[in-house]
Amino acid sequence: MSDRYANFAHSGAGRFLVKRLGLPDPPRLRRHSAGDPVLAGPAQIGGSGRLVEPLHKIIEGLPKAEGGDHNAVLIFDATAIVDTAGLRALYDFFHPVIRSLTPSGRVVVLGSPPELCANAREATAQRALEGFVRSVGKEVGHGSTAQLLYVAPGAEDAIESTLRFLLSGRSAYVSGQVVRIGPTSVDVPEDWERPLVGKTAIVTGAARGIGAAIAEVLTRDGAHVVCLDVPAAGEDLSRVANELKGTALQLDLTAEDAPRRLADFIATRHVHADVFVHNAGITRDKTLGRMDEQQWRSVLDVNLSSQERINDVLLAENLLGGNGRIVSVSSVSGIAGNRGQTNYATSKAGVIGLVEANAAAVAARGLTLNGVAPGFIETKMTAAMPMFVREAGRRMNSMSQGGLPVDVAETIAWLANPASGGVSGNVVRVCGQSLLGA
Ligand code: NAD
Secondary structure, three states: OOOHHHHHHOOHHHHHHHHHHOOOOOOOOOOOOOOOOOEOOOEEEEEOOOOHHHHHHHHHHOOEOOOOOOOOEEEEEOOOOOOHHHHHHHHHHHOOOHHHOOOOOEEEEEEOOHHHOOOHHHHHHHHHHHHHHHHHHHHHOOOOEEEEEEEOOOOHHHOHHHHHHHHOHHHOOOOOEEEEEOOOOOOOOOOOOOOOOOOEEEEEOOOOHHHHHHHHHHHHOOOEEEEEEOHHHHHHHHHHHHHOOOEEEEOOOOOOOHHHHHHHHHHHHOOOEEEEEEOOOOOOOOOHHHOOHHHHHHHHHHHHHHHHHHHHHHHHOOOEEEEEEEEEEOOOHHHHOOOOOHHHHHHHHHHHHHHHHHHHHHHOOOOEEEEEEEOOEOOHHHHOOOHHHHHHHHHOEOOOOOEOHHHHHHHHHHHHOHHHOOOOOOEEEEOOOEOOOO
């Protein structure tokens, strides 16, 4: 489904009208293409905490586009801020430079997790960073993004994969997010362009839409991808799997024997899987009073309960390799709620609960568990929405446009990276900083 308004706004006449009438102006987002450098131009680093040194080292080592008079990246280490008076340092660094940030620029603030701060004053000041970053995300415009990384003490060397994602075009539709990074030993890939070489990834709901894009991006990153979907989607599934030189697995995740069949498939064909992406999902929208029992039950079962049953067998039978990754697809509806979606929003909020409740136990086994919550993504699912709802969904975010399936896929690829072991228990929104449920 093409965004006709955005196409018009990019045309000559459209540009004129959009400016004159003050209409939403969806910028062209910088998305990653093969061979693109991580940094689109100069980066300026500020602040004075425990992360300044590792930051300089990482930024100097990143591939960078030549030239450019203006900063493409502004990074501030706020870990030295220990009280509210110290927050002034944010103003002093950003005020003189923020207006000259390039289009699709990147702002990243790094702080200490408030829950790990030494005292209440420091925790208060660190918590305040969230409001700063979310507001900067809403101000910068032109496809630029702003994020906050809470880096736990001891995790200073675990931030590179996250910076590579957030500073590059891979995070085009991710803004206003707070990511927590914990201490871990980091498994640095030999080749950052193909970090999943030698790994096996399983993606559910891979016959089309976002799942097909996830399978494609994980394949690009070097993984062998097992594409899973219902038998009724068999033709599309085979096409996707063949194109990617992956494997097609026809399985209805709600079938009683699905966990057993999946476990046997992994054990006999691959010994173990390294990445498992719970992407399959359905909607059966109706207001609560008009919803039949089947509509309630099927949505809860596909979107939530099947994820629990699969995780149980993956963990009980050690089917994930060391440094394994589980990523669950939630939705902004699970954060904000949505009219006509009591079933769907319950299931997607439940996915967030699943991530939060299990992340610590999973981390203790050397694995990570994270969630991704897409906002409005251009797929068959959103193309089927009534026009007014669709237009509202597209424009009510800092990017004034919908995201693409690849935006969700790139986010999952970052979480699946072997170097992202410090990122667990996070739910990252891929929503262009949607105004809903902030
Ligand atoms: P889609 O309908 O295009 O694809 C979903 C896939 O899941 C289909 O191929 C379907 O056959 C498969 N599936 C459904 N039930 C299954 C089952 N029982 N067993 C195995 N496979 C099954 O949807 P999409 O837009 O690509 O969405 C993918 C995920 O992203 C879903 O979890 C959805 O809730 C979530 N999401 C999408 C959006 C959006 O804007 N499109 C927004 C937020 C969240």
